[in-house]
């Protein structure tokens with residue numbers, strides 16, 4: 001027996017649940033398919049969630065979402081083998097309403113968000129994998145095939161929120177990218193530590209959290225590291241260039257062990273037992289990897305559309321997924337209302353993304369992924385800056401102190417950085433982040 | 435001994451044992467060991483975060499699907515057409531990150 005819904009949303013991650021919620025509220029019948037036994041069971045991230053996009057849609061999210069800690073301390077750090085240099089920012093404003101970022105565990109957060117979609121009337125079906133799209137003779141999407149016996153589901157619109165591997169968008173011919181340079185691999189350990197121990201080590205008040213983003217510390221492979229405090233665990237992990245990793249001799253968990261033993265990191269994680277280990281891909285290339293966002297009868301949102309913002313000092317994907325999912329839901333409702341679910345009828349999706357931060361941020365930061373993963377940004381500059389700071393603060397009496405400018409010149413030469421490259425990278429950083 | 439192995443207190447099997455896997459009856463990924471014989475990169479061996487690709491003495495690859503994170507790294511790093519067949523496991527099976 002074939003079921004029929006107005007819309008099938010594939011994937012109950014943040015993108016899918018927001019799409020389903022939006023459609024259910026618009027009075028549409030919507031099926032939210034999830035291959036895991038519960039929403040979030042397949043979803044690994046850092047991480048911190050920025051929930052501002054929920055303020056209007058779920059105004060009580062601050063009190064109701066399963067939050068671990070509200071982030072009040074954000075550290076951005078560069079590591080060399082023996083040195084570290086950090087910008088350590090704290091804001092007490094972030095520790096009170098309306099807050100800024102929150103640490104949360106995805107199996108809990110995603111389950112909560114999907115339950116909000118269910119409350120609005122969406123039908124959540126777990127433990128069911130969409131194995132492909134149903135296409136008519138003209139190549140228009142008319143539903144999905146699932147791995148349940150007789151499990152075809154027909155729909156006016158399919159919204160593919162199936163995450164980074166994006167198999168449905170590929171089948172629909174909206175994208176073909178499998179370029180390894182467009183992806184990074186995240187590996188993560190969850191470490192058990194008592195709440196008061198976490199607060200002591202990270203200098204936090206109860207309920208407050210810390211977010212550490214690290215450039216370098218990845219054993220010569222392009223990428224970076226992260227540390228996030230949960231209530232009674234600390235998440236520590238690395239983000240690694242797939243290409244770098246495949247050329248390397250060192251395995252991900254060894255790199256992570258080295259990161260954890262760095263003098264700047266070890267005191268924060270020492271003695272924490274690993275209670276979970278996992279891995280997940282990140283779509284890293286932003287605009288360069290974005291598929292066509294709409295086809296006849298299909299929309300693509302979230303990581304499946306490469307909408308995660310991975311730009312060195314920022315790693316935001318959940319907020320981009322939630323906003324794009326909601327926009328896809330609205331556009332699908334609008335198209336159904338008008339009775340035109342062709343790619344043209346679904347163009348309200350792109351319009352909405354153009355009008356909010358999703359495409360604006362990606363446009364502004366379109367050069368960032370490339371810049372941040374470049375060899376100079378990854379190795380030469382961190383080394384240069386750390387050596388310079390070390391020189392400035394090393395007392396070499398009886399020799400007098402040197403001028404800082406002269407020292408900077410000396411360190412630049414020692415690091416083998418050409419003035420021309422420095423100028424070019426400086427200019428490109430300015431254009432990227434201004 | 436390298437610094438990494440010294441400071442890595444967890445044996446790999448113990449590391450993997452921290453994560454729940456609901457094992458499907460059918461493999462979702464298969465590796466066609468014969469295609470691997472001509473492969474010079476062996477990229478999957480270092481890159482797979484679950485260490486599921488094991489080189490054999492006769493130049494092939496031994497693969498076990500059971501403790502797979504379903505990440506996709508292996509098919510991205512593999513340059514040999516047809517060496518890896520990759521799909522998600524059946525609904526409900528595979529890796530399950532825990533609700534605490």
Ligand SMILES: Cc1cc2nc3c(=O)[nH]c(=O)nc-3n(C[C@H](O)[C@H](O)[C@H](O)COP(=O)(O)OP(=O)(O)OC[C@H]3O[C@@H](n4cnc5c(N)ncnc54)[C@H](O)[C@@H]3O)c2cc1C
Pocket residue numbers: 010011012013014015016033034035036039040041042043044045046047048049050128129130131161162163164185186187188237239280281282301302303304308315316317318319321522
């Ligand atoms: C290591 C790491 C750290 C990160 N840190 C952060 C962070 O700190 N903050 C942040 O905002 N973002 C972070 N991100 C990015 C963020 O996780 C993603 O951008 C976000 O999860 C995207 O949401 P989504 O709904 O598009 O996809 P996903 O969360 O991947 O959800 C896709 C869903 O679809 C389901 N699915 C897939 N295929 C099928 C199918 N065929 N049938 C049925 N169901 C299917 C999956 O099981 C899953 O539930 C991080 C990512 C990684 C890997």
Ligand code: SF4
Pocket residue numbers: 465469470473474475476477478479487495511512513514517518
């Ligand atoms: S699976 Fe691919 S990368 Fe791995 S050994 Fe075989 S051909 Fe090489």
Ligand code: SF4
Pocket residue numbers: 463481482483484485486501502503504505506507508509
């Ligand atoms: S999908 Fe990931 S974990 Fe599974 S075999 Fe491939 S690389 Fe290893």
